[in-house]
Structures are given as structure tokens and as C-alpha cells.
Amino acid sequence: MRATLIYGAGDVRVGEVPDPVIKQPTDALVRVVRACVCGSDLWQYGSKPATPHGDRIGHEFLGVIEDLGSEVSGLSRGDLVLAPFVWSDGTCDFCREGLHTSCRHGGSWARDGVDGGQGEAVRVPQAAGTLVKLPVGADPALLASLLTLSDVFCTGHHCAVTAGVDARTTVTVIGDGAVGLSAVLAAKRLGAERIILMGRHKDRTDLGLEFGATDVVAERGAEGVEKVKELTGGDGTHAVLECVGLEQALTTAFGVVRAGGTISRVGAPQYSKVSFGFPDFLRNITLTGGVAPARAYIDELLPDVLDGRVQPGRVFDRTVGLDDVPDGYRAMADRTALKVLIEP
Amino acid sequence: MRATLIYGAGDVRVGEVPDPVIKQPTDALVRVVRACVCGSDLWQYGSKPATPHGDRIGHEFLGVIEDLGSEVSGLSRGDLVLAPFVWSDGTCDFCREGLHTSCRHGGSWARDGVDGGQGEAVRVPQAAGTLVKLPVGADPALLASLLTLSDVFCTGHHCAVTAGVDARTTVTVIGDGAVGLSAVLAAKRLGAERIILMGRHKDRTDLGLEFGATDVVAERGAEGVEKVKELTGGDGTHAVLECVGLEQALTTAFGVVRAGGTISRVGAPQYSKVSFGFPDFLRNITLTGGVAPARAYIDELLPDVLDGRVQPGRVFDRTVGLDDVPDGYRAMADRTALKVLIEP
Known part of the structure; x- marks a missing residue:
């Protein structure tokens, strides 16, 4: 064959x-x-x-x-x-x-x-x-x-479930690839009312909006973090769905997660070390997720x-x-x- | 005054x-x-x-x-x-x-x-x-x-709660200081039936046994990991309560946590980076905890x-x-x- x-x-x-x-x-x-x-x-x-x-x-x-x-x-x-x-x-x-x-x-x-x-x-x-x-x-x-x-949809769902997404959680999704868009759809399905999608490909983020995203942030890095904070009264969101796998995406995730919040990652990590020391310990941040x-x-x-x-x-x-x-x-x-x- | x-x-x-x-x-x-x-x-x-x-x-x-x-x-x-x-x-x-x-x-x-x-x-x-x-x-x-x-007791309790300890979870507690012993007591109170305490000060681990620990592992590092694995059929435990704050303790925690399991840390981290890449992503490990x-x-x-x-x-x-x-x-x-x- x-x-x-x-x-x-x-x-x-x-x-x-x-x-x-x-x-x-x-x-x-x-x-x-x-x-x-x-x-x-x-x-x-x-x-x-x-x-x-x-x-x-x-x-x-x-x-x-x-x-x-x-x-x-x-x-x-x-x-x-x-x-x-x-x-x-x-x-x-x-x-x-x-x-x-x-x-x-x-x-x-x-x-x-x-x-x-x-x-x-x-x-x-x-x-x-x-x-x-x-x-x-x-x-x-x-x-x-x-x-x-x-x-792909189960992976987005796993990301949202392990991040604890429900109707009370605000959500940031990092990545506008197929997994990120699936995560938007999964978060919406689980009841999230505020879903910020970080991505810079308009055709993709447009689909994300149809899937349930309420905001799109096209900026990346520190500028993107700043934008998400502006959208959330300076706090960031309860759940952050990291759907890329690159170190920069994870750094962004730590930047936009609210104190007490959870980052779930489902993008296969292209890094071996995570910056996750005292400051995020003081904020009670959780890092979860994995292969779905x-x-x-x-x-x-x-x-x-x-x-x-x-x-x-x-x-x-x-x-x-x-x-x-x-x-x-x-x-x-x-x-x-x-x-x-x-x-x- | x-x-x-x-x-x-x-x-x-x-x-x-x-x-x-x-x-x-x-x-x-x-x-x-x-x-x-x-x-x-x-x-x-x-x-x-x-x-x-x-x-x-x-x-x-x-x-x-x-x-x-x-x-x-x-x-x-x-x-x-x-x-x-x-x-x-x-x-x-x-x-x-x-x-x-x-x-x-x-x-x-x-x-x-x-x-x-x-x-x-x-x-x-x-x-x-x-x-x-x-x-x-x-x-x-x-x-x-x-x-x-x-x-101290609330910190041990926070560690156990965020690690999801209940009657169905096996538990490893790393550290026989006052927080570690409090974590043993908290895990027991939450219903855990198997609590492995890692510590090498006998007077302290003896109190840990009275608080509810079922096993004591005095070995540290790779040898300690091996011992916990022996005690758990090679798997490690569902919950790992990291009550030290040193990088070596966290490395031990990743070594003894079962696939799908949760490490909670309440020892103030004396490190800024965590080794938490692809292998632990494949095992769906969660790292949580923080200041209680x-x-x-x-x-x-x-x-x-x-x-x-x-x-x-x-x-x-x-x-x-x-x-x-x-x-x-x-x-x-x-x-x-x-x-x-x-x-x-």
C-alpha cells in the first residue's frame, strides 16, 4: 500500500x-x-x-x-x-x-x-x-x-479542562494555530464568557472570533502582555491556554496569568527549563497540561x-x-x- | 516596647x-x-x-x-x-x-x-x-x-489541598521540617492512606509517623527517588508535597511523581528555573502551590x-x-x- x-x-x-x-x-x-x-x-x-x-x-x-x-x-x-x-x-x-x-x-x-x-x-x-x-x-x-x-479538538479541550475553564473564568488563548482555535472553541463550550485570543494571522483570528473569542490581541511579547493586562483591568486572566510550545509563548503565559491562576500548555515544549521561581510562587500560579x-x-x-x-x-x-x-x-x-x- | x-x-x-x-x-x-x-x-x-x-x-x-x-x-x-x-x-x-x-x-x-x-x-x-x-x-x-x-499548619494544608490530596491519592512529602510534618498531618486529615515522608532526621520523621506517615525514606537524590519508586511499584505517587524550597528537592519531586500527578510546592523557591520540559509534558505533570x-x-x-x-x-x-x-x-x-x- x-x-x-x-x-x-x-x-x-x-x-x-x-x-x-x-x-x-x-x-x-x-x-x-x-x-x-x-x-x-x-x-x-x-x-x-x-x-x-x-x-x-x-x-x-x-x-x-x-x-x-x-x-x-x-x-x-x-x-x-x-x-x-x-x-x-x-x-x-x-x-x-x-x-x-x-x-x-x-x-x-x-x-x-x-x-x-x-x-x-x-x-x-x-x-x-x-x-x-x-x-x-x-x-x-x-x-x-x-x-x-x-x-486537535481534544487537545484544545484538554487544555481548557486542565486549566479549570468554566463560566467564572476569564481566559487567554496563546496561539492562533489549529490547537489554539480548538482551545477557543473548547473554552467557549465550557462556558467561558471572556476569551482573549493572542494571534496575528487575521484569517485565523477571524475564525477564532467565530469560535467564541471575545477579543484578539495581535501584539506579541511584552507588548502583547501589556495589551491583555489593559483588557483585564491590569490583572490578566484566570486561565491561560498555551497552544504554541515555544519558550516565548510560555513567558507570555506567565505574563498574562492572574494571581491564583492556571497556565495549561498543550503545545509540545521546545524548551527544557521554565522560569517559574519566587515571584510566581508568591502569586500561586499553577502550570499544568500535557499531551492530551x-x-x-x-x-x-x-x-x-x-x-x-x-x-x-x-x-x-x-x-x-x-x-x-x-x-x-x-x-x-x-x-x-x-x-x-x-x-x- | x-x-x-x-x-x-x-x-x-x-x-x-x-x-x-x-x-x-x-x-x-x-x-x-x-x-x-x-x-x-x-x-x-x-x-x-x-x-x-x-x-x-x-x-x-x-x-x-x-x-x-x-x-x-x-x-x-x-x-x-x-x-x-x-x-x-x-x-x-x-x-x-x-x-x-x-x-x-x-x-x-x-x-x-x-x-x-x-x-x-x-x-x-x-x-x-x-x-x-x-x-x-x-x-x-x-x-x-x-x-x-x-x-505552618495552613501551609502544609495548602500544599495538600492544591496537590489534590484525598483518600484516593498516594502522597510523598519531601522535607521533615515543620512544614513537611504539617503537610503529613494535613494529608492524613484529608484522607490519604499512603503517605511517604522523605527526611533523614529520625526524631522528626518519628513525629511524622505519629502524624500519619506510613513510610519514611531517609535517602536523598536519585537514591531517594529509587526508594519511593520501589515502594510504589515503580510508579511514584499521585501527589508530591515539596516542603523544602531547594532545587534538589524539586528535582526529587519530579522523580517521584506518578504520571498524571501533581507536585505542590510550599517551600519558598531558592531557584528561578524549573526543569519541566517535554518528558514531564508527556506524563501530564502539574506544578502548583505557592505561598499559603x-x-x-x-x-x-x-x-x-x-x-x-x-x-x-x-x-x-x-x-x-x-x-x-x-x-x-x-x-x-x-x-x-x-x-x-x-x-x-
Whole structure:
């Protein structure tokens, strides 16, 4: 079959790979119907050392079950299923606590002999725990929004939930990428009435306003902090959703968080140290977040997506076939596309 | 009157200072009945640059009201009152949210013309918001435990509360000082069944065991982390209460926290950067805590102290008069005393 391979920074190709087959009785084989490119794929696209063989990539997909191992219960051939961006058994103590990303028998896509999502088909380990059956005959127009439950919308939701967003909290979202916009949508869905979006790409922040942002701050750094403070009587906001992952974004987060407030970060940190000493200790600031256990949130978010109450799929502004995935990466890296949908 | 003055590192003296008087209609004048030395006073005692005039010090005291400004309601002359370790108006939005340490009209003792607690009397700003009336005729034997509500027991409680301690959480407490032991007691009070205390002073960890610790780990650094992991099936604990403030203690905290877990720190950080990058992001670790808003917790904790259900005053192992406060500092700095009570 054909699948996306990354050979190094800036070098993504679509090539032939072995057809996936059931290897474990807990596996399923899924024919991919929709996949997409993640902002976190771009870290690899920006810096991966060259490799002669090419590595699989992609961790967001939904598709149709073609085959099932003998021990997979609750799923049938022909089911339309969604895969969260890590696979997990669904039964260990971490999964039961809702932290599927730390599953004792789980792992990542496109690693250790497991397929990536940006291809024609995927062998899914721990299928019963991992896959979520979608209502058969889901409106094709909904597929894009359903796909966001694989990662990006759940990641925005995780950010808002861990930051404690509710109707009483004021919110700043840092970053107008697909995760930031998802965080706006999630914060709005959780009841936040004041949502300040920090971003400087007008087409993106315009979508953010439609998603529920009440203010947009285009300035960055100290100037951006000043602006958010002006908007909040000098205090900053209770919750800060850091959706970038760069040190400057985190510094901004500390600048705009209100005393007693919480910063949640879901952008993969591109730094190892955090300036978080005595002054923020005196202000009782909390730093939380992390990689989103998407599987834990799908049951809660799915009904709102199915009935159109939220439309997170609007973050996709370009669709490509499998052959054009390299163009999709280029477009996202160049910021001419916000997020790229793949129809293999 | 006489009060404690700090002239620099290692140089604490008791000297004459002006008698406090009511300056604002919101002030009260309190004759100190009990005060104490805090672990955080020792940071100054260890490193304060020399000053010719001497600075006031001390932020934990209880006493009897001698005089009241015209606008103070709810208190009367002769009341026995407890002062939390910051003063606050009790009415601003931060106070109403329980974050009295960020009060819009509050401040610290022993600073900006406000008296320190280690003296014969104190002018208390914002008295109606700050002071908590204690039941008249409180048993003198209870005074030590009541005094811990000024700071140390509330600080341990804040640590446990912000770390989310309850009956389902396993807990590690780092540090066997008075705050660490208070954190053990607080965690036990909140229902924790497994409390691992990291400390190497046997007389202190013995008291920790009486306060509710189930295990003691005397090893430090990587060896201590290994030991806690052994005790927890390799996972670490859900909650880690960091009660020291040194970088090494925080490194240990990251080492012993379970995936999805929370580190709360209440030891004043003696560092400005925290190693908190991608690996702990993948594990969804939260770092919280801060300076404890003691005032917010007193109403909840007071009944348990009054009826003896908890006896946090057991952390005091030496009592001095005002003249011997310098000896008390020396004893705490030398670790021959755990925490020193002052009877002025």
C-alpha cells in the first residue's frame, strides 16, 4: 500500500510500504477514510535528521474496519471508527483514570513497527481499547469535525479542562494555530464568557472570533502582555491556554496569568527549563497540561460534534489526496494552510 | 516596647522599638501572647546583608486586642485573636476567592512600617479582615497548636489541598521540617492512606509517623527517588508535597511523581528555573502551590485544633522568652530545634 514517509527535514514523500496485516489477536485493520497533518508533525518536518529509509508519520485518522483479531470485542468489520492519537488498552489503571496517554500497554503511531496514520491503511494495536465506533452513515460533511476528535479538538479541550475553564473564568488563548482555535472553541463550550485570543494571522483570528473569542490581541511579547493586562483591568486572566510550545509563548503565559491562576500548555515544549521561581510562587500560579489523552474525551465531545453544536472541523482549510501530502506539509510549514485534511 | 530585629545574616537581637499605636481606623493593636520562628525566617538569617538599624521580623502570632480603630467591626478589646501570616482586607475579589495572599489592600508583616510578629505588640492593619477571634478562654495548652494556624499548619494544608490530596491519592512529602510534618498531618486529615515522608532526621520523621506517615525514606537524590519508586511499584505517587524550597528537592519531586500527578510546592523557591520540559509534558505533570493563603483555611481547620483531633503544635520542640529569641534562631539554624515557640 501507499503511505507517507518522512526522510528528513523538509522531505516528505509518499511511497510503497508493506500492506498491514493482523499480528496480534487484539489488532484491527483499518482502511483510512480521512487523515490529516498535525502541527506537531511540523516539528519533525522542521528538524528531523536525514534518514535513507524514510519513517512513517501521522497520528490522526478515521476509517473503516477491514479485519479484526480474534480477541477484539465490541467492533465489527465495516464499522466506521475513529482512532485517538495514541493507542491504549482501555483497561489499565491509567486508562481507567482517563490518562490513556500513559497506558501501560499503549504506544504511539508510526513508531516501533506500528503504522502511521497518513497512509491507505493502519494496523491498530489494542483495537478494543483504542478505536471509537462512529454512528454508521455519519454525514460525510461531518467527517472533518469527527476527525478533530482524534487529536486537535481534544487537545484544545484538554487544555481548557486542565486549566479549570468554566463560566467564572476569564481566559487567554496563546496561539492562533489549529490547537489554539480548538482551545477557543473548547473554552467557549465550557462556558467561558471572556476569551482573549493572542494571534496575528487575521484569517485565523477571524475564525477564532467565530469560535467564541471575545477579543484578539495581535501584539506579541511584552507588548502583547501589556495589551491583555489593559483588557483585564491590569490583572490578566484566570486561565491561560498555551497552544504554541515555544519558550516565548510560555513567558507570555506567565505574563498574562492572574494571581491564583492556571497556565495549561498543550503545545509540545521546545524548551527544557521554565522560569517559574519566587515571584510566581508568591502569586500561586499553577502550570499544568500535557499531551492530551484524547480517548478520555471523545465520548463527551462526540454528541456535540454529531449534532453540529460545535464545528471543530472548520480548522481544515485545505484538502489533499495521498499523493499531494508533501504539498500539504509545505503549505502548513509556509503557513499558507492552517490545517490540511487528507483523503487517501 | 521590645521586639526582635535582624541586623544581617546570623545577627538577630532583641531591642527597643517605638510602641505601636493605632494609625488607621481599620487598625487593631494586639498584645502578643505567642509568636514563633518560621523556617522562612531562616532564609534571611542565612543570607541577609548587614544593616546598621536592624529590620523587624516575624509573621506568626496570636494575642489579645488592646485597642481598636473606629472602623473595625466584629472584634472587641480583650479578644484573643490569631493573625495569619499576611494581613488582608477580607473583602476584595482575591480574598473572596480565598487568595488572601494577593489581597488588593493587604501586605506582609515586618515591612513598609508594619510591625513584625516577634515582639511585645503589633499594630494590625485591616484588622477586621485579618484577625480571627479565638474562643475566649482557649486552653493554654492549645495555644501552640492554635498558633500553627497562623502559617505552618495552613501551609502544609495548602500544599495538600492544591496537590489534590484525598483518600484516593498516594502522597510523598519531601522535607521533615515543620512544614513537611504539617503537610503529613494535613494529608492524613484529608484522607490519604499512603503517605511517604522523605527526611533523614529520625526524631522528626518519628513525629511524622505519629502524624500519619506510613513510610519514611531517609535517602536523598536519585537514591531517594529509587526508594519511593520501589515502594510504589515503580510508579511514584499521585501527589508530591515539596516542603523544602531547594532545587534538589524539586528535582526529587519530579522523580517521584506518578504520571498524571501533581507536585505542590510550599517551600519558598531558592531557584528561578524549573526543569519541566517535554518528558514531564508527556506524563501530564502539574506544578502548583505557592505561598499559603492561611486566612482562607483557618475557619475549616480551627474546630479540629480546638477539639484536639489534630495537634499541629507538636512541631514546637523549644520555647523561649523574647530575650532568648536569638538563641531560638541559632537552634533552628543548627537544627537542634525543629520549631521555636516564643512567649514574649
